[in-house]
Amino acid sequence: MANSRISVDPATIKAHDHAREREIPTVWERHEAMQPICAFGDLGLCCTICYMGPCRIDPFSKEDVGGACGAKKDTISARNFTRATAAGAAAHSDHGRGVCQVLLDAARGEAKDYQISDIEKLKTLAAELEIETENVSYADLAAQVARRFFDNFGQSEGYIDLIKRAPEGQQQRWKKAGVYPRAIDREVVECLHRTHIGVDADHRSLILQAVRCALADGWGGSMIATDVQDVLFGSPKPVRAKVNLGVLKQDQINVVVHGHEPLLSEMIVVASRDKEILDYAKSKGAVGITLSGICCTANEILMRQGYPVAGNFLQQELAISTGAVETMIVDVQCIMPGLTEVAGHFHTQVITTSEKARIPGAKHLQFEEHRALDFAKTILKSAIDNFPNRDAGKVDIPQEMMDLVAGFTAENTFHHLGGTFRSSYRPLNDGIMSGRLRGVVGVVGCNNVRIPHDSGHIALVEELLKHDVLVIQTGCSALACAKAGWLRPEAAKEKAGQGLREICETVGIPPVLHMGSCVDNSRILVACAEMVKEGGVGVDISQLPVAAAAPEAMSEKAVSIGLYAVASGITTFYSPAPRILGTPAVLDYLTKGMEKDFGACWVFEDDPIKAAHGIIEHLDRKREALKLDPMMYPVKISRSA
């Protein structure tokens, strides 16, 4: 496979070459060996729901006789889409439930290693939930908040609480469409029920349930996860750090945390600073311990602790194939089972820690929140013990490494825009209204081996910056742009259009703002709601000059995120499309019909430059509808790109 098909990141190419020379297959080789991709599956025309099948619909046949039960292609692909949404929402939300449990345990003194780090946020949350805050201990308040959030998962009456954060326009649209989310688990369960054989066969009805489930994720499970993590571990603040495989150190014990939840990784951070542990490391001949992250765990310890990032999703195996990683500690989501195969070529131990995720070939050490710090120390000791097993001859760490600033949130980001003295979205809205900024676009999502690693994120964001679009990012997408250097304030000068540059330089922020992990896409929803509240750029999210993009989407979580973004009024450019392209009816609803119901739609465009231009045109249409000032520094779209 040509390197241009692998990645646009030189470190990734080097590390992959290294693995290839050693004949260690990674995701690229496995994906190639798996070709051709099954077109029935790819088009969403394969149904494996009941055991009469599997059934598949011929995409070339003019007559659709349906599968064995008579489900035609619109039913089949809408069901598949709904199930994907449910799985994605379940993943985010179960993560949210996990952190709520720790908040409750911490409040009750049962998880003594955790504490309430952001009291202000706790109080704000409690007020929002209409919990009495006067004369109540923080512990009690935390327990009440945790219990209330637990109720949001399984309550039999009412609606999820944080949905109230959405502007009135969204509230009305959701009620009208009948998608106002009730309880998080309930919506996931209902997706599964409806998609069982012989229940809901109407594609629009199915997708609307998927919408309700996705909203329960974005304004529910994910938002709860974000907020409770902020309470427990502190709200992020801008912080400088380093990113890419070059953060791994030849002379240090390299411990990589990978997955999604910060519960354990935060404790490992603490443990790694422990003198006893550091002394132990030195006793084994290491200069120190380098703790770094992959995927969203990386984002969590990056934005709160400034810890380095080894890489994003497609780099997880490559981190191991540097030969320099003693231990990779994983929890949940996006962890390739192929890791242990790669680790088998080196001394690296892969340790699974969540009872929800075990991987053949990995060592399992069950994480216990009640003795979190001890557990973290045990793991670090085990990593240190593994250091002497490292084969220096096999070590090959690409030296690439980039500076970045992370740690922006819905609350703090615009403190910067307004200056540190007041927290207001006014300056952002003014920037947009005056035509300095074209709009704000959230570029988020995964890596996908079908697309050269990072290429979609890089190309899309670069084009947006040129056109004075402020980019906010989360997840693996943020890490892609971080590696490219665009999360440095200096990038404003190098990459941004004149208007964006002026704002960035005045405030001293990068043109691309890191807003966290993938559950933190909820921060983007809140930011949009705040923009509406501030006024002047639309009374409903769908009127804002904003958009979202996931140019290398891979997971079911991305489907759920895309769907809650669109249902919340944010038009979303998504690639590769979820498996609905073989079904004109479903495609039509997602790309056109949703516009009527929710004021926004999906756009499936695989070319990141074309997607960027689509986004720019979309923002311009929104600006025009709001009769905003023309762009202060117009830049012509160059079609040659």
Place this chain on the structure above:
Amino acid sequence: MPDKRKVFVVSNLCTGCRTCEIACAVEHSQSKTLLGAISEELPPRYRIQVQAGDDLKLPLNCLHCEEPDCLFACKSGAVSKNPETGQVSVDMSRCVGCWMCVMVCPFGAAQPDHHRGKVIKCDLCEGRAGGPACVEACPTRALFYGTNEEFRAFIEEMKQIGIIGKSA
């Protein structure tokens, strides 16, 4: 010796995934892409068909017969057999859709295309760089493109490495 290559079938390697059909239809579409092909006004038709028997999955295609009944039956002179390559081809500009070939092909490999009023059958993806698209697409190597000798050698190899039974 002339290069008489064609598509052979190893039926017990076929999983019935129908990827060959898709590849064939896409190759015979206007756009040559999957997404383009499924949205064409007159969708392309595949020439290869995965047929199912009791214990059999058979990706069936034109066998480019030694004595092609379709050629003998064609009343418009559209069918010919290349003496060098053995390929039986249909000159589409001359096919009138009389279905004589459909009536006589023992394998059902000549299919009527009512939308276009012409027969469709395997053209071995003539001119395609990678050879027939179906063969390239098959994930389990149930299709083989080559000469008879090459095919026999392939079968032997498959038997040696135990992919197909020795009894076969």
Place this chain on the structure above:
Amino acid sequence: MNYVIIGNSAAGIGAAEAIREVDAESAIVIISDEPESAYSRALISYELAGWIDKGELTFRPPEFYTEKNIEVQSGQRVVKIDTSVNEVHLRGGDTVPYDRLLLATGGSPQKTGVKGEEKEGVFGFRTYGDLQKIYKSVKKAKEGIVLGGGCIGLQAASGLHHHKIKTTIAITSPHLLSQVADPECGDFFQALFEDNGIKVKTGVKPLEFKGGDRIETVLFDDGTELPTQLVITGKGVKPNTDLAQGTKIEIDWGIKTDDRMATAEPNIYAAGDVAVTKDRVSCESTVNAVWPCAYEQGRIAGLNMAGKKVAYDGSMRMNAADFFGVSFISIGIVKPVDAGYESHSYFSQDQKIYRKMVFKGNHLVGAVLVGIVDNAGVLTNLMRKRVDVSTIKNDLLQGRYDFAVMSKLIKDQMESFQEPEYQEIVVV
């Protein structure tokens, strides 16, 4: 070696091509009384119906003869065969010597025997010449009558309809396609034709073609008299056996042949619509005047003329056509007259699907397919090879007859499947 072939259609060309496969050198002369180079007789109805462009009937391109080094004498009529000196006599008096002679003289439309048959505007429908004459009349005609409800008759009617002529099909039988289909199927096509604006009159015999020099009306035995300016008769074809007179060649309706397509006269072969062959399904000797059989017989004759010993496994009744977008294929014995046959049919008016299977014992002997004709060749093959279909009979009756279904039979009846293709396909 001198090969002489009389007739330049399917059988003649089939023979010439086969000879060339074996013998690249010897002279081949094709003599044809038609002025055109090889064209497909079977396509004249397609041209009349506008399905193919005018003049696209060429069955082999003009360069075919030079490439294959074949001499063609077009517009020449052979009037006599002199078997004593192995020569054929042309009308002009010339003679052509032969070492091997093929009679591929075809057939001619049968006379109707109706009074007034010679009038202008009454045509047979078989040759390119007929077509040209019809074209001339078509321009002036408002009304037309087709006598005959077989495939050719129906195609002729579609052709006249295409030229905006108010067309009536008049037949003596009670339903269309009576030779090759059941009433149910015939009635389906009658409705189809009527829906498309063509009238069908069943159970009537023409008594007289009336008018002056030109046809003006046709009088039928039910007393009706229909005005018309054009009549096409489709009463079937009679083998052109005249040349056999004065030779040892045996005639029984057509020219009798053995399994190498040889006649009783040494070095003289016959093939195509003139030849009597053994029907491989009914086992009766008969003329199966259809294109695929003609070509195949010509090919067998040619191979044997060139010294190969190849046996013909027999001809078959079969025909395929397409009427107003509805396909029709009929194979083998589809209207058995005696006991011992078993017929099953399935009909769906909505789907425009009709299917009939005829069995004799464990053998499939006939099939009619309407609407969906895919895999018809599999059925043809089952009949042709006379394989025992008892194990797949239920599949056949339910319309499942793709090759995979049939392939079950191969292992048990290997002797019937000796062609190399079967070895290739059922490898493991």
